[in-house]
Amino acid sequence: MPKPVEIKVNKVNNPETLQTVFAIRKEVFVVEQKCPPELEWEHEEDSHHFLALVDGEPAGACRWRKTDLGYKLERFAVLKQHRGKGVAHMMVSTALRDLPSDADYIYLNAQIDAMPLYAKSGFEKVGEQFEEAGIQHFKMVKKRV
Template identity: 85%
Template sequence: MPKPLEIKVSKVNNPQTLETVFAIRREVFVVEQHCPPELEWEHEEESHHFLATVDGEPAGACRWRKTEQGYKLERFAVLKQYRGQGVAHVMVTTALNDLPADADYIYLNAQIDAMPLYAKSGFEKTGPQFEEAGIQHFKMVKK
């Protein structure tokens, strides 16, 4: 029986690790999903970034930031070879646990394929379907 994967998600606070986060996002969003690079790199300074590792290897990235509406979870990206192994779920849980105690309105813009992941963490679809960076999304709010 293979040993279980060790999935860790850590808050990023140094430039070298932040570059790893950006490299994962570049691979998933810009290369794989063809998102325009100029849309990918915004709000970096005010965001709280996270790096997921699997058995010590970089595997995923995400962030949250405070907006005028509340707290927004964003940029969830898992490298192709680590998908389907629970990495994204650990990232969502870690990001939610990192939010301030007064975070009463938490939301995200979910790609349609990722909606079941967020629903498992208590997010519900709200509003109409929309396009962002050429990909169909729904806004989801934490209940």
């Protein structure tokens, strides 16, 4: 029986940890998914960043930011060796809990493969499929409860 893992997701509050977040995103989006690097690095100063750790080892990253539409969850990335452990679900939960109490419109652009993850957290697909950085996506909006 595999040993249970400890997953922690922490808000980033220093430049060194932010560099770890950027390294994870570079590995997942730029190297693995072949996204153009110039599309990966935008809105960094406007965003609230998070780093996921599995047994103390950097494993994933995400962020949220306020936009003209509402609050957007973005850049969910889990390193290949840590997938399937619940890291992404923990990051979604942590990011949602961190949003301000007045966050009445919460949305994201989901890669098609990740849509079931977001649906488990109460997001619903809206609109037509579209391409972003060469990858097919759907916009998803958090259902109101």
